[in-house]
Amino acid sequence: MNDRPEQEPGQRPPVVLDVAGLRMRYGTHDVLRDVTFRAHRGEVLALLGPNGAGKTTTVEILEGFRARSAGRAEVLGTDPALGGERWRARTGIVLQSWRDHGKWRVRELLAHLGSYYAPYATPAVARPWDPDDLIAAVGLTADAGRKIRTLSGGRRRRLDAAIGLVGRPEVLFLDEPTTGFDPEARAEFHTLVRRLAAEHATTVLLTTHDLDEADRLADRILVLAGGRIVADGTAAELARRYAAPDEVRWTAGGRRHTATTADSTAFARQLFHRHGDALGELEVRRASLADTYAALVRRGEREETAR
Structure with missing residues (x-):
């Protein structure tokens, strides 16, 4: 039924x-x-x-x-x-x-x-x-x-x-x-x-x-x-409205680097432009629902503390 x-x-x-x-x-x-x-x-x-x-x-x-x-x-x-x-x-x-x-x-x-x-x-x-x-x-x-x-x-x-x-x-x-x-x-x-x-x-x-x-x-x-x-x-x-930042990892000049960014695509383009063939092991970890949720909770708790 x-x-x-x-x-x-x-x-x-x-x-x-x-x-x-x-x-x-x-x-x-x-x-x-x-x-x-x-x-x-x-x-x-x-x-x-x-x-x-x-x-x-x-x-x-x-x-x-x-x-x-x-x-x-x-x-x-x-x-x-x-x-x-x-x-x-x-x-x-x-x-x-x-x-x-x-x-x-x-x-x-x-x-x-x-x-x-x-x-x-x-x-x-x-x-x-x-x-x-x-x-x-x-x-x-x-x-x-x-x-x-x-x-x-x-x-x-x-x-x-x-x-x-x-x-x-x-x-x-x-x-x-x-x-x-x-x-x-x-x-x-x-x-x-x-x-x-x-x-x-x-x-x-x-x-x-x-x-x-x-x-x-x-x-x-x-x-x-x-x-x-x-x-x-x-x-x-x-995810679109409250996205936590993406994490980008790469190797250049013999060193491993990590950065967070709101636009991993644009950031990766900048890395290619800056390092060219010297850029290696590029890895992008996009924010998940868990990351977004954690960021929202932290923001809500900060606002509550500020009251």
Whole structure:
């Protein structure tokens, strides 16, 4: 079943997450001071930032589990602080970890949890997800009859993902979703998330420390530093807009040299013009997403210190 709502050609999908001037203060310290961003239906957003930047706090406010100090937040048109059961049924959460009864078997747990979502089915969205289809989607078919306490860490993490998806959410919050996954499981989970966004118009907000995951999975990347969003765009846009300098290495006059530059192509031309045939072992290392991310975090932290 394809649950993607009909949309007029050229029409922008509706805004699902709308955050403006979000602030969170603990005592005299502002963890979040001016977090502002939007997400549309079917978008996958990755929220990056160093430890302590406020990623989890931001997500918990949007989930309705933490009261903000100031600012505006809307999820599916509702203030999360006021969201009731029907609103919560439209959202899904995959936590880093959670405790449950190890005696449950995989399929019976998902069927049991799914029963809570059945009253909130709509003509547009069938709830809950069929447990066997969901088990297959997260790669646990062979484990459907096993007790949870017998699952390996990686298989247990797949079950965590299934628990977050069981209500067929319109908005899905993922907190470090592929921790403990092997490369194959990680790739399968990425495919599942992209399918949710493409076929079911699920909006996804994930926190991750894995830059490669953010690059592969997200339509947009948000970088949180110094209590605010310091960058918002695709990986390619961030690289163009906030690129860290390239590194150029070469040999001339019997010595090895290294320099950083914003335009490695022009710099290399200058080297050829200056050294001619004496130039050797020219190597250019272009800035990666990791370099750009590190530069953005440093800039955000410098601006925070300067306040």
